[in-house]
Amino acid sequence: MARRCVFCGNAGLTREHVIPRWLTDVLPEQARFRGQDQMAVLLHPDHAVDGPHHREMPETFNSSTVKTVCGSCNNGFMNDIETVTRPYLSTMIRGRLAMPLSVEAVTAVATWAVKTSLMAQLTGSEPASIDRVYQDFYATRRPTDACLVWAAAIDDEDWALRAECRLMLYVLDGPPANGDDPPNLLTVAIGLGGLLLYTIIDPVLGPSTWNPTAVFRGALVPLWPDPRPVTWPPSRVLRPAEAWGVCEYMPMLLG
Known part of the structure; x- marks a missing residue:
């Protein structure tokens, strides 16, 4: 059976860039991708069951694509999110000017962070089982009740172009988790120039x-x-060591 769009369920899938190509003109010049790591940790409330599993992504960051969305979503509401967020995101990435962010701007950046995190986690070998989050995001065009987003200013070459995903399986009731169960919790830290966005997607806890x-x-x-x-x-600017601490915040808290 043909695969369907993760958002609307329609056929006719197209390639979607995880990091939009327009960011090439905004990001600091870099010769190559600085690293992306996928980690899945299977957890039971009382103990770790398995993991962690690491997977280094081979392609350059800006060229990473997923074929999981239809042309209507790709060229429709997802493109609208990019258009609305672009002026705010561009200034935050360059990190040169102090500026006020209205509720509209904050909502736009948070929406972009969730959209990009949902795409980024699909590049891994074991995506999270969070179908309802995709569907609700499509219905409202806003982060769902399961989403939390933070932003930080950062000045570190390693984080000028980076995405770090942490996926976990957490079981509240029933038998312990096993290696056949997909993750159900997700965090994504995205570094873009002088900006770090941190997203937690948690439909469980x-x-x-x-x-x-x-x-x-x-x-x-x-x-x-x-x-x-x-x-x-x-x-306060986030220190480089703290950025890695942000990545490990969920595994450390639940582990």
């Missing part, structure tokens, strides 16, 4: 589980849920 704002106080700015006006950049 709920948003109240997570509070990296307190852990990385002054550096991580919450964008979603409850979007509010903010002044960019934040009062």
Whole structure:
């Protein structure tokens, strides 16, 4: 049976760039991709079952594509998200100017982060089982109740062009998880120039589980849920070592 669009369920799949090509003109010049790592950890509430599993992505970051969305979604609402977010994202990536971000701007950036995270995790060998999140995102064109997004300013060459996905399987009830079950929790950290976006997609435990704002106080700015006006950049720049700590926040908290 033919594969269907992860958002609307239609046929006619097209290639979608995980990182849009227009960002090439905004990002710092770089000779090659600086690294992307996929990690899946299978967890039971009481103990680790299996993992971690690592997979280094072979293609350059800007050329990474997935064939999981139809032409209507690709050229329709997904393109609309890029158009709305582009001016805000461009300024944040360049990191040169202080600027206010309205609720509209914060919502746009958070929506872009979720859309890009949903695409990025599909490049892995074991994507998360979060079909309902894709469907709800398509229906509302906004992050779902399962999504949380933060932003940070960063000045580090290793994070000028990077995506780090962490996928986990967490079982609340029933028998322990096993290696045949797909992950159901996802975090994605995306570094673009002077900007780091951190997204948690959690349809299992709920948003109240997570509070990296307190852990990385002054550096991580919450964008979603409850979007509010903010002044960019934040009062403190995220240190490079902290960026890796952000990546491991969920595995460390649940592990």
